[in-house]
Amino acid sequence: MTAPALELSGLRKSFGATQIIRGVDLAIPKGERHAVIGPNGAGKSTLFHLISGRYQPSAGSVRLRGEDITGMAPQLINRRGLSRSFQVTNIFPRLSVWENVRCATLWAMGYKYSFWRNIERLADARQRTEQILGEINLLDRWKVPAGVLTYAEQRALEIGLTIAGNADVLLLDEPTAGMSHAETELVVALIRKVSENRTLLMIEHDMSVVFGLADRISVLVYGELLATDTPERVKANAAVQQAYLGLEVS
Amino acid sequence: MLEILFISTLNGVLYGMLLFLMASGLTVIFSMMGVLNFAHASFYMLGAFFGFEISRRIGFWPGLVVAPLLVGAIGMAIERYGLRRVHRHGHVAELLFTFGLTFVIQEGVEMVWGKLPVDYRVPPSLDFPAFTAFSTNYPAFKMFELLTAIAIFAVLLLVVRRTRIGLIVQAALTHPGMVGMLGHNVDRIFMLVFGVGAGLAAVAGVIAGPALVTQSNMAGLLGPILFVVVVVGGLGSLGGAFLASLLIGLLQTFAVASNASLAGLLGPLSPSAKQQVFLADIWNVTVAQVAPILPYLLLVLILIFRPRGLMGRRES
Amino acid sequence: MKNFLSTFGVWIVAAIVAACLPQLFGSGLALTSMSLMGMMIIFSLSYNMLLGQTGLLSFGHAVFFGLGGFFCVHAMNDVAAGKLPVPLIVVPLAGAAAGLVFGALLGWVSTRRGGTAFSMITLGIGELVASSALILRHFFGGEEGVTTNRTDLAPLFGLNFGPQLQVYYLIAAWCLVSVAAMYALTRTPFGRICNAVRDNPERAAFIGYDPQAVRFLSFTLSGLFAGIAGALAAINFEIMNAGQLGAAQSGAVILMVFIGGVGTFAGPIIGAILVTYLQVALSDVTDAWQLYFGLLFIGMVMFVPEGIAGLLLRQQPLLRERQLHRVVPFYALALLAGLVTIAGLSLAIEMANRLTAHAGDGPKMAFLHVPLNATSVLPWAIAAVLLVGGGWLFLRAARASRNAYDTALAASLAAALAHRSNA
């Protein structure tokens, strides 16, 4: 049997005396679209930070396709094929849209720190950049500095940066947050398209998005996984309803 | 042995407090506005010259009050009409603005007071030895310096910890932006902070002027030692700056007292002088010789191994 | 052919201009100044690799300039002493190597962090190296520094590089090569990633790049070019001393880069030329030049923070859409008013200077060759009127220029849109 694409075991994180993540076990098989839901402050973003290397776990381990990546630096994890987006837009504001995406393609294309190649002559990077700009619908904005894009455009660029490196495990942190209904639909279609043949782990608040996209759903409450199951069963799970609805109402 | 220990400690503390006196204003500005104020030493110099001018007309004590107020007012004016404009272009621009200011202030001082040192004297009321230890005199003026430094530290600490303004400023330290949203006039706070910082520099100038040399190049000669104090202490920490001043004072004083060198330490292992003619210099340097540059070494080491500084709460 | 020209045309033109300059400015001073500008162009571009490209504010960049120079001087002396057949023209490689090695060494220490921590580490390292240079007297030659004689090296094609003209060509050649190399570097994957790290180091890590490694590489390469600049200084002056790696030199390069403009490749070049010119010329006109320098600098930071190159760049869309005529009269007016203000200001400064710093020379003086008496009221009144009137006019003209610029820009954008829809 092949190892899961992503496997968390006994993952914990505390800041001082406060425990934010209290022992998370989760295995995501290759090719699955997996959503993490949960109330505000449940620790969803912290969980992403632990997986992607932004924070060091206090205990437990993270495995990527069976390889232990616990506590590795973000760039090392990224080079192993795990890419993530951010809840708060995190792009290169003074670079043009084109350069933003192209930069994100470079490492995976093998250009690394190359300081002897003319970047304009790298046909493969150009094609890949064009393709991604097409996918995220920003082709006609390629010249504009990323800092002056509209919010929705920046969110699209954020996804573009995440997928540009061709990682096979994608972590998307609230990709549709703050978007109008129409914009959300576009993004969902985009996510559906880019996550084909990839493993996707996403945090999402919009339940229609979650139930429309996810193969399985995990519910994170107070740093613990309450349930991990198919959308239908999670919907029916009493504990989830209790915790979730209780919190939502109060 | 005891004598060296005692005298070195005492000298170290005195020097450390002089450093804190000079650096306190810089700490205040650096911590609260994030501005690397290169003109700090220039305000210090202005303080010394204003103090000199007032002390020879009216007296030292009025100078100690009036000169810092004047320099503080100049500082506020500079913040209001210059620095504030530059603020939105970022910290590099602010820093370069203060850098340009140093030229202007120096040239201005040269025009008014000339380029030669002025005869800025210790006030007669403090011109006597306070006590004698191991047949070395300790002048009363140095004790006054020490007490002023401690008083400034205490007052600043009280203001920051106990008053409303202090609380706002402290909040601005960790959550800049938030304070503005809460309806406080951040502009006015910054202007005040810059004025206070400049005024503190002037206090140091008024007091250090008679003890050191009051001359139009005194700002330049001070060098970046005060930045060392602020960074080693930790950004945003008055206590850290205080501690760093003491540490640097003691480090330097004890280093001067030592005659150790690599050659002396390793003795027979030394490479033959002929073989290693370039290394010979390193080999024979004594700790005392390099004492005044040790703070810079400390700065580099601290930033590598503990970038928060001694007592800082966040990375600079 | 067209492709070739569009790639190399600029460089060919630059080479021709550099070759012809001595025909226009042939005096000894002009040649020395242009040589100085050549090395400073390399130095400030190398600094902009840090500040402009990678977002690293270093306070100790002169360390590499100085070390490059010292290694070059020693290399020259060794080559001359050993009668080695190494021509002078390749000796700057010694400086480059020194800059590279020390860039790597000190970069390893200082680039672990960006931001203020980096700045402060470079400040500390700068002080340490400058102080050590006085202590390590054998290598750095103590206070006098190390001297050399460039004509002692083997001549190349009959050139012994004694005359300043030959040195100028040597420096110009190295300058062109270095500028081209640094320009090429901005157009590589590494160059782009430097920009990414400047904008957002954290995000750079999440696209696979180690920000620390990027900073380190940038620092090291920038050390290499600073080393070349220092080596050229050593060849030009035939002397190297500890002052060259001190804070003054580090400060000068920050000024050049900032005045020229951090955001563009051409900015540091403009800054290097302008500041070097001012350094050479201003002290002849007035000995209060530091005051003017400080005021110029404050003015630049306050009113033109994007630097001269940035200011020019802003006119580009107007130029392209032929809207420049809308703003030029306002610019001319502002310039005129500015000059009047400066005249008033400097008249006041010079008279004050005469009465204070030069009291021994008496109150009779000349300003712009006009004789006057600094103690009489009239020149002071004129100065005040020029200053206040010019200043008032300047502020108005500046505001009008800004408005005119905005309208013209809007017009250009509209024109550009119209072109596109037509096409």
Next chain:
Amino acid sequence: MTKAFVAGALALCAFGATVVPALADDTIKIGYVDPLSGGGASIGQIGLNQLKFIADDVNAKGGVIGKKIEVIGYDNKLSPQVTLVQVQKAIDEGVQIIVQGNGSAVGAAVESFVAKYNERNPGKAVVYLNYAAIDPSLTNQNCSYWHFAWDANVDIKLEALTNFIKSKQEVKKVYLIDQDYSFGHSVADTVVSMLKEKRPDIQIVGNEFHPLVKVTDFSPYIAKIKASGADTVVTGNWGQDFALLVKAAGDSGLKVNWYTFYAGGSGGPTAIKQANLPDQVYQLVEGFNNIDYKPMQDVVRTYIARYKSEPIYYPRIFNMTGMLFKAIQEANSADPAKFAPKLEDMKYATFASGDEGFMRKKDHQFFQPLYMSVFGALDAAKQPFDEEGTGWGWKPSAQIAVKDTDHPTTCEMKRPN
């Protein structure tokens, strides 16, 4: 209103452009290359003032060989590199006599530049007159035909100093404290070796170096001097490093004799007075105001009356210009190639006392009587000049005859054919 003034300003500019400064061939241009701005200017400006003072005086009397003397200041910001640019500028403007003094680094740069320039540009000789750079290398291994030095170099000064100490039996324990750079090291090394030879009974109880202008608090150094039991301190310190050193000594009550070279530099007298160390600080100089020699004192009075705010001057600049003008007259030419030979071996009655000195041909070093002076309260009748308004002044302690300043040179001078 504004328009009128704009027009006025324009008219002024236009007027200025038409008045081209009259270029006259009948002047002898002296290019003074020293710091005229920034920190170093406090000393650089004094030399320029003095040269202008001398030039005005000479011009009033009709100039030299019928030509007026024109002194042009070039600001070198105390940097050797800037100096070379300024020397180039001066040469472009027709200067063939370069005067420089402050900083041995600058001196070395000028000396080597002028030598190379003359070699590479035959027929346009430029001469470098050095009034203050005293590193021995300038007149030893790096000596040049085109360089003349009027200040006694470090070796000569120390020869004189140790000859003076030789006779002072009360000196038993000597402490050396110097700035950590080549000048400081020359002072320390030479004093140690010369004393060993001349007064082997003297103990060197300390030999300290501290970084150049980096020390703010000298108390720890004073504590060390005190602990060593020294009765005499020899220091080459100047500027702030000297002032802070004696102030710290005064504060802690250290009672020793100080032998110095630059205590009289700007700020030094003020510091000694503030430290209250009367008759304890000695300075080795080639002349000072209170030497009882009327011609010198008359000139000094006129000078001080003109430069009230900076009444300091260098006697050696009077020697230098006096000898320069004499050489020009003897050669009847202002061309350095012609008058330089006249300077060699020239004998000259020194400005400070009228006693004779000479320019040694072998290394172009001027030898002159030196004086040990001591700083303290003055005898108003005989000693009219105080320093920096302190009420104290330099008083004679001893004259060191020319023969006691003799020091051999290793110079092997390349002479033009």
